[in-house]
Amino acid sequence: MKQLFKLLALVLAPLVIALSAQAAEKPSEIRVANPGVGVGNRPVVGGSAWSLLNLNSALESEFKSDGVPVRWNFLRGAGPAVNETYANGLTDFSLLGDLPSIIGRAGGLKTRILASGPKSNLYIAVPADSPIQSVKDLKGKRFAVFKGTCLQLSAARILEANGLSERDTRAINMDNATTKAALATKDVDAAIGGPDLLAQRDQGIVRIIYSTKGDPRYTCNSTIIGSDDFIRKYPEITKRVVRQYVLAAKWLADQEKDLSAAYRVWSRSGVPFAAFKEDWAGESVRDRDSPLVDAYVIARYKTSIADAKRLGLIRTTFDFEPWVDRSFLDQVLREEKLEGFWKPRTLP
Structure with missing residues (x-):
């Protein structure tokens, strides 16, 4: 009998190891933070491809078959509150504006920029x-x-x-x-x-x-960032998150001639259809909500890092490029045959 148990153990050991490894490739949940809330503190925002991930339950659908839930956290404290969740290990991915992400990076938060977020009129x-x-x-x-x-x-x-x-x-x-x-x-x-x-x-x-309409020097800029720890543990999951974001940006760009469908969805945030329509009027959708970390983003963030230091908002500066991880975005663009769909932007 002992020999039989030993034999079974030898046979089953590789299967147990394989199953354990497979389980390790999936997180127990994916935690997504959003800097801000909708009107009346509602847990929904609009105005970007990023917001469509939540409004259309894109991430939930993507990971449903894996049994991995997606938990969204909408924070009234906006960027500073998102930084706190990263510092406490409570967030895996987020949209984050330039200044709070720069403050977090300068303060030692281990994040990576995965794609560009929208530039927003003020x-x-x-x-x-x-x-x-x-x-x-x-x-x-x-x-x-x-x-x-x-x-x-x-x-x-x-x-x-x-x-x-x-x-x-x-x-x-x-x-x-x-x-x-x-x-x-x-x-x-x-x-x-x-x-x-x-x-x-x-x-x-x-x-x-x-x-700020018509003058990108003064708009808000943002990026999609992720926890370095999560990205290292779950690279395939990270790529799938980036893929859903790219597909949302592609859908939005495809509505360029008539953004009414987007305005209707975004208005669930409590900001009216008419306000989004005016805000986006005359804008190039592909330029405004491109996922590319291109010359425009690089220049704006380098300026923002320098301005944050000059204004006393951070103590030390840092190099922008080592913060960026384009590997997932590049893979997704190639696999989805979207290379060249968004043209690299430069400062006007």
Whole structure:
């Protein structure tokens, strides 16, 4: 009998090892963080190919047959809150704006840039009956800026282009929901934000005095990043996540002539169809939401790293290129026959 058990052990050992190895190739779950929430704190956002992954349950469908659940975490604290989840080992993938991702990298967070995210237009709004007419008029005014996010870096650049600095204003740190409430109650004189401010304008609450549309020097830029630990453990899973993002970006680009389908889906965030339509009007979809980490992204991030250091937002600078891992994106583009679908962008 002992000989039989020994024989069975020898026969079954390779199978046990193989099954263990197979199990190790799959995580127990995939944790995805999003920097921000929808209107009314709803766990959904719009306005990008990234948001379509959640709205269309693309990742859930991709990993359903593997028995791997996908858990989304929408964080009202935006980029700084996403960094905290990475620091505590609670996030595997996220979209993240330039400034918070740079702060995280400079602070030692082990992440990799896997693809480019969208570049987002920004707007500066004032109460509808405010006498403020231009950015130059913000001197000494209460200016709401969500600090630690890409809004802070863009706001600093916009102010500088108009002969001001953040110190010339009474800058107040507010998240997006609080900002809109403060504009409505006139507890701030001005605020910087996204297309949800267009909805407030249409309600007669605010006026828009500035827009970044047409000038990519001042837009928010973002990338898709992942935990270095997760990527090393699960490279195939990582490639499948990148694939779904690329396919979402491809679908969005294919709607270039009529983005109505995207606007309808995105409006589930609480930002109206009309606001997204105005925000995207006149934009090249392929350029605005290209996944390529191209010359444009490289130049913008190098400038952002230098600006973050100059403005005292990080203590030390670092090289951008070692942060980028194009291997998964390159594989997906090749396998999906999408090489050349997006043209590399450069700064205008």
